[in-house]
Amino acid sequence: MTGRPPASRASVAGFPPRLPRFGLLEGRLSVNASARPAVSFADLGVPAGILRVLDEQGITTPFPVQAAALPNALAGRDVLGRGRTGSGKTLAFGLGMLARTAGRRAQPKEPLALVLVPTRELAQQVGEALTPYAQALGLRLATVVGGMSVGRQAAALREGAEVVVATPGRLHDLIERKGCRLGQVRITVLDEADQMCDLGFLPQVTEILDQVRPDGQRMLFSATLDRDVDQLVQDYLRDPAVHSVDPPAGESATIEHHLLIVHGPDRYAVTTEIAARDGRVLLFLDTKHGVDLLTRHLRASGVAAAALHSGRSQPQRTRTLAQFRTGEITALVATNVAARGLHIDDLDLIVNVDPATDPKDYLHRAGRTARAGRSGTTVTLALSAQRREATQVMTDAGITPTVTKIRSGEAALTRITGAKPPTGKPLDGTPPKNHNTPFRGLGTTKTPRPSSRKSNEAAKLAEARRAARVRRGN
Numbered sequence: 001m002t003g004r005p006p007a008s009r010a011s012v013a014g015f016p017p018r019l020p021r022f023g024l025l026e027g028r029l030s031v032n033a034s035a036r037p038a039v040s041f042a043d044l045g046v047p048a049g050i051l052r053v054l055d056e057q058g059i060t061t062p063f064p065v066q067a068a069a070l071p072n073a074l075a076g077r078d079v080l081g082r083g084r085t086g087s088g089k090t091l092a093f094g095l096g097m098l099a100r101t102a103g104r105r106a107q108p109k110e111p112l113a114l115v116l117v118p119t120r121e122l123a124q125q126v127g128e129a130l131t132p133y134a135q136a137l138g139l140r141l142a143t144v145v146g147g148m149s150v151g152r153q154a155a156a157l158r159e160g161a162e163v164v165v166a167t168p169g170r171l172h173d174l175i176e177r178k179g180c181r182l183g184q185v186r187i188t189v190l191d192e193a194d195q196m197c198d199l200g201f202l203p204q205v206t207e208i209l210d211q212v213r214p215d216g217q218r219m220l221f222s223a224t225l226d227r228d229v230d231q232l233v234q235d236y237l238r239d240p241a242v243h244s245v246d247p248p249a250g251e252s253a254t255i256e257h258h259l260l261i262v263h264g265p266d267r268y269a270v271t272t273e274i275a276a277r278d279g280r281v282l283l284f285l286d287t288k289h290g291v292d293l294l295t296r297h298l299r300a301s302g303v304a305a306a307a308l309h310s311g312r313s314q315p316q317r318t319r320t321l322a323q324f325r326t327g328e329i330t331a332l333v334a335t336n337v338a339a340r341g342l343h344i345d346d347l348d349l350i351v352n353v354d355p356a357t358d359p360k361d362y363l364h365r366a367g368r369t370a371r372a373g374r375s376g377t378t379v380t381l382a383l384s385a386q387r388r389e390a391t392q393v394m395t396d397a398g399i400t401p402t403v404t405k406i407r408s409g410e411a412a413l414t415r416i417t418g419a420k421p422p423t424g425k426p427l428d429g430t431p432p433k434n435h436n437t438p439f440r441g442l443g444t445t446k447t448p449r450p451s452s453r454k455s456n457e458a459a460k461l462a463e464a465r466r467a468a469r470v471r472r473g474n
Contacts, residue, residue: 044070047099049136057132063088065243069219070096072241079219080233080240089221093189094130100187100217101162102137109157109180111142111164113187114212116205118195120145120167120314121321121342126191127165139163144180146170147314154179168196168204175211185212190220190232197228198360209236254375255366257401258416259390262381268297269408270381270419271353275303275331277418280324280347283333284365286354294353295333302423305331308338339364349417352380355390359397366399379417 041054041062054060062070066088069081073096081092093115101113117123127143134141142161144153146169153170157180164171164180174180188209190196196205209218209232218237222229233240262270275281275298285291288309298305306320306329323329325344332338339361350369356362362380369376380401382390387403394401406413413419 041066041070041095045074046070046095047102047137049102050095050099050133053132053136059091063092065089066092066095068243069093069241072243073097073217073219074099076100076217078217078237078240079221080237080242081219081221082244089191090126090129093191093219093221094126095133097187097189097219098130098133098137098139098163101139104162106140106160106162107184108160109178110184111157111161111180111182112184113163113189114182114185114208115163115165115189115191116168116171116196116208117165117191118167118199118201119192119337120147121317121337122192123165123167124318125343130163130165134163141165144170144174145314147317150174150177168201168208171208172204175208182208182211183213186216188212188216188218190218191222193220193222193232194229194360195222195364197232202228202232205232206235255369256375256377257366257394257399258377258379259387259394259401259403260379260381260406260413260416261384261387261403262406264383266408267353267381267383270406270413271351272298272301272303272422273408273413273419274349274351274379274417275305276301276420276422277349278420279349279418280327280330280332280344281349281351281417282338282344282347282368283331283351283353284339284356285333285335286357288335290354291333291335296428298331298333298422299427302425302427303331304329304427305333308332308334310335310337336361336365339368342368344368346374348374348376350376350378351417352378355380355382355386356393357389359393362393362397362399377416 040060042051044062044067046054065081069079069092072079073093079093081089097113097115104112106112115126117126123143123145127141131141139162140160141163142153142156142165144157144164144166146167150170150173154174154177157164157174171180175182190205193205196202218240220229220232220237220240260270271283271294275283283294285294288311291307291309295305295307306323308317308320312320320329320332321342324332347369350365352362352365356365366378369378380390380394391401391403404412404416406416408419409421
């Protein structure tokens with residue numbers, strides 16, 4: 001049983017009873033077509049304390065998703081919002097949540113407002129974005145994520161925090177440890193809800209929602225809404241205001257999509273030249289092993305690269321992102337852990353070194369660029385044998401890429417990506433390996449070649465013969 005009466009189907013217009021694979025609800029959502037950016041946040045009813053912080057940060061005009069959703073959020077109504085990443089969803093739910101929580105004081109271990117997000121990076125990003133506004137209203141905000149000291153997080157909750165931003169796993173752990181109680185949570189936000197479902201957090205999310213106040217406000221925001229999210233909407237949202245104000249991640253008209261067909265051995269050099277461009281670039285690979293191998297190679301070639309994946313500690317991940325934001329790191333090599341929620345200003349190039357195998361993964365990778373109305377480029381590198389599958393994934397995502405056969409050093413590669421030869425000066429003292437061999441680690445598994453085994457056997461035989469000659473000489 002859920003903690004509140006389920007919403008009726010009719011209350012969420014257009015939600016189909018069954019969804020096909022990748023049957024995104026974007027085309028089925030009730031669109032608030034009348035929503036237009038307001039002259040100012042004051043017109044939306046935002047409190048004076050928040051207005052002062054907005055003015056200090058130079059934020060004067062609401063984004064469309066903010067103009068559409070904030071009046072409902074401030075009024076305490078349930079909200080179902082679809083806006084692509086980078087469209088301003090954090091302030092759309094955050095300002096309303098903070099304004100409605102202002103003036104209340106949380107008891108130890110009993111927060112009043114909760115934001116659930118799928119990843120550590122997104123939790124920290126949301127926490128950092130909302131902290132200035134929370135402080136202006138005298139609210140205490142705690143971030144609860146894995147990979148960090150659970151003791152310090154428990155202490156922050158004991159001291160009292162009106163607002164908690166959390167990943168489901170760590171919050172579940174704290175509840176099990178009796179370090180947090182959710183019975184006083186009046187406002188609950190699910191951000192990037194579809195990824196939480198995709199990552200297997202649905203049971204923990206529903207368990208958490210069953211513990212918050214049944215008469216509270218629920219807001220669900222995501223770049224895509226499908227599959228299990230539809231069940232969450234039915235079970236936990238009551239007559240929500242539904243807003244769909246932006247195209248899905250990756251479908252923005254300001255993103256150019258390219259499919260570059262590369263020769264196998266040349267993908268090594270193509271990837272290196274792209275990473276050596278002037279300006280930052282985010283490169284996606286499928287595996288942690290592949291990310292580490294490519295990062296080492298790029299640094300050995302003179303590229304300021306760093307790795308980001310779930311195998312890194314949270315302090316390492318936080319430091320890497322900070323260095324990438326400031327430009328100290330120019331090539332961020334990552335798994336899909338960076339495909340959601342990561343916001344980097346003025347990031348204009350995304351490279352799928354390993355092609356995405358799922359349309360949603362492609363869209364969210366692409367959504368790291370062209371944020372907040374800017375333009376960007378997404379490039380996918382594919383071998384000839386991968387072309388059909390990569391094209392199908394993009395087609396399923398609603399993307400028609402420009403297809404180009406490419407080789408390293410060509411003018412077309414530079415025109416599309418800004419690629420240039422690397423300096424070749426190792427950053428860590430180790431020169432790169434042979435450039436003429438295929439780079440293994442781009443989603444592949446290295447297996448020993450028969451010729452290598454024969455060479456090893458020959459070397460062992462030669463060594464045995466040499467030892468025998470030495471013994472005879474003695």
